[in-house]
Amino acid sequence: MVVYALVLAAVVATLKYVEYRFMVKSLSTEVYIGVVAALFTGVGVWMGSKLIAAKKVVHVLPDPVVDDQAIRSSGLSARELEVLQLMAEGLSNQEIADKLFISLPTVKSHSSSLYAKLEVKRRTEAVHKAKSLRVIA
Amino acid sequence: MVVYALVLAAVVATLKYVEYRFMVKSLSTEVYIGVVAALFTGVGVWMGSKLIAAKKVVHVLPDPVVDDQAIRSSGLSARELEVLQLMAEGLSNQEIADKLFISLPTVKSHSSSLYAKLEVKRRTEAVHKAKSLRVIA
DNA sequence: CCCTGATCCATACGGAAGGATGATGGAATG
DNA sequence: CATTCCATCATCCTTCCGTATGGATCAGGG
Numbered sequence: 466m467v468v469y470a471l472v473l474a475a476v477v478a479t480l481k482y483v484e485y486r487f488m489v490k491s492l493s494t495e496v497y498i499g500v501v502a503a504l505f506t507g508v509g510v511w512m513g514s515k516l517i518a519a520k521k522v523v524h525v526l527p528d529p530v531v532d533d534q535a536i537r538s539s540g541l542s543a544r545e546l547e548v549l550q551l552m553a554e555g556l557s558n559q560e561i562a563d564k565l566f567i568s569l570p571t572v573k574s575h576s577s578s579l580y581a582k583l584e585v586k587r588r589t590e591a592v593h594k595a596k597s598l599r600v601i602a
Numbered sequence: 603m604v605v606y607a608l609v610l611a612a613v614v615a616t617l618k619y620v621e622y623r624f625m626v627k628s629l630s631t632e633v634y635i636g637v638v639a640a641l642f643t644g645v646g647v648w649m650g651s652k653l654i655a656a657k658k659v660v661h662v663l664p665d666p667v668v669d670d671q672a673i674r675s676s677g678l679s680a681r682e683l684e685v686l687q688l689m690a691e692g693l694s695n696q697e698i699a700d701k702l703f704i705s706l707p708t709v710k711s712h713s714s715s716l717y718a719k720l721e722v723k724r725r726t727e728a729v730h731k732a733k734s735l736r737v738i739a
Numbered sequence: 740c741c742c743t744g745a746t747c748c749a750t751a752c753g754g755a756a757g758g759a760t761g762a763t764g765g766a767a768t769g
Numbered sequence: 770c771a772t773t774c775c776a777t778c779a780t781c782c783t784t785c786c787g788t789a790t791g792g793a794t795c796a797g798g799g
Contacts, residue, residue: 545775567777586757
């Protein structure tokens with residue numbers, strides 16, 4: 466905003482200068498308006514690109530990524546989330562147990578509770594829903 | 603562009619009208635310029651948002667899609683691909699059988715052969731690999 | 740005409756997955 | 770201090786999954 470004010474002031478000053486130098490050459494008011502309009506349309510496009518670009522990036526980036534808010538609102542615990550991610554990578558319960566250094570029953574326990582929280586009955590279903598909710602990548 | 607020209611013409615006309623009505627009230631040239639500048643800055647922002655938005659969309663879309671070449675080189679048959687896609691959506695073998703109007707053993711037959719072609723042993727693994735190969739969305 | 744691959748189906752078996760239930764210890768919260 | 774939640778493990782039981790094996794039909798290519 467400060468920058469915009471400065472730019473506007475500078476442009477106005479420049480126009481005044483131009484006005485004094487070329488007014489004698491009978492620049493009509495219509496042409497004058499046209500110049501100002503074209504100029505500030507350009508300024509507007511430039512500003513818009515700057516402002517909107519910043520917003521666009523925010524909306525574009527979270528496309529194939531996880532959504533922290535979705536994770537929190539899912540109610541899944543940290544451990545359940547770990548199990549879920551390994552499930553999504555195609556690991557069996559036993560492989561998950563080995564990788565996390567816990568027993569197979571514990572993996573089943575985690576998986577059962579995460580199924581309940583995601584309201585699904587199968588692991589493939591859980592993975593699919595978790596991805597659609599952006600809980601996992 | 604045509605629209606822009608029309609809008610500009612309309613605005614200029616309006617300004618001329620306003621000018622004739624309020625010029626007598628000693629509107630300074632600086633204020634006049636300011637109004638025109640602010641107005642067309644707005645027009646510029648609007649134009650910019652329209653134009654840039656269109657370009658952004660084009661660059662965002664081609665991200666999480668299937669690769670036809672990958673499908674062909676995977677060696678999967680059309681039926682196997684159908685089963686695979688339904689697997690990825692979290693359906694059970696029985697649900698897949700119902701949806702495709704075939705028997706459960708047939709679904710198992712297809713799944714077994716697609717496991718072999720993808721060189722995996724579990725459905726979650728198959729889904730994961732197929733997605734990484736862009737065989738399915 | 741035979742062979743191959745795709746699609747379809749069946750039976751049977753072992754193993755993995757999922758559900759039910761219960762138990763323990765730790766950490767956090769009120 | 771009691772309660773609650775998380776994480777851990779266990780056992781029993783049921784269902785689902787994956788594999789093996791075998792067979793049927795049909796289309797297309799050699």
